[in-house]
Amino acid sequence: MDLVLNVADYYFLTPYVYPATWPEDDIFRQTISLLVITNLGAYTLYFFFATLSYYFIYDHSLMKHPQFLKNQVYREIVYSVKALPLISLPTVSLFLLEVRGYSRLYDGIGEFPFGWFQLIVGILSFLFFTDMLIYWIHRGLHHRLLYKRLHKPHHTWKIPTPFASHAFHPVDGFVQSLPYHIYPFLFPLHKAVYLSLYILVNVWTINIHDGNGCKNEKLSNGEGKKTE
Template sequence: MNYLSNTELWILGTLLFMLRYIVIAGLFFYVLYVWKKTKFSSAKIQKEFPEQRQIKKEIFFSLLTFVIYGSGIWLFLYWIENGNTKLYTAISDYGMPYFILSVFLMIVMHDTYFYWTHRLIHHSLVFKHIHKVHHSFTNPTPWASFAFHPLEAFISLGIIPIILFILPFHHLALLLFITFLTVYNVIIHLGFPFPGLNRLKYSNTPEAHDYHHLTSKKNYGLYFTFWDKIMGTYWSKT
């Protein structure tokens, strides 16, 4: 059996990460900022639309992030091949209910990891060196969702080894989680409200995250508002 070299795996993984991002972010961007721009402009959270220069910068830093994400494949495969992770190969080993539960557990674990690392990189000693890049997009578009400084990209990638070492997981569950992560991160950077999210009591919303980008304060969560409400860092216009 022929195996791909590490370099080929890195290139393939990076291209797949980029493709998924381009399809998801690109679709939302095309509908809201190009095709239906006039129709939906009144709904935009910040009424002005960002300049092309900002959008190009968002795309550049996002693609750089996915190059870094792709490089992590080497290390993750090494851990998996050497039996260092809790990967299981048959869904029947744990059953479908656990398979579904594991995806939700990944999301909850990531939300906790994201909140506290996000608070960390907002510290005055760290912010200007790392997180300032992401906050230069005060009026974000879907392309800003992964527009990180390289060091922030490495920090954000840290949730994956935590999952690999702690949680029994099937590779399809991990794929579903990463896809959900991508979609939700794009949604909160839309710059437009997303139908239905405001009705969910503990869900993060584009409005809440847009406020965070504009002020660099409050609303540090990714998917949920649990930690923000517990820690007194939640803001809502309602």
């Protein structure tokens, strides 16, 4: 995230927002900047890609399903808009640690002896590490002691649209994103690769709520077949 913060400081925040006497590496300034950048980025990714998916990929016939709720799209958006700032609070604390040099993120390929090979291994291990942990976290959230308190709100949308992709209880949303944030504190990864993977993860989250799972479930149940 320090790549984004550096660009924001250089082109906008330092010349136009903050006083010249406030150093860019001040922890309080970095916290404010990261809060703004994280929320703007989250809303931009959410609305841009969810809208594209909703209008160009999502099967709108699913909205006729009896379990599709009244005003559901509006409710999904409202829930997401309210949840994202709360999810960003603990997220920014981890971004702040990264920006201040506590992670194992690196700038150049030449910083490690195995160069490009290590970069490729890092991408594959990131995908394996995060997918594995999220699987077990998701299973844990379905435990009877946690489900009603944390995870049930996301399953309000039985027939989800792409706008349900970020409609989580804030704790649920942050916990399921945690593997992506803790990976660079445990293993080395290129900063640009980490930022790209983080963006792709958000796009993927929207993509898996595009309604295809619902269509496949209907077909497996024998719905939608022609009658003789």
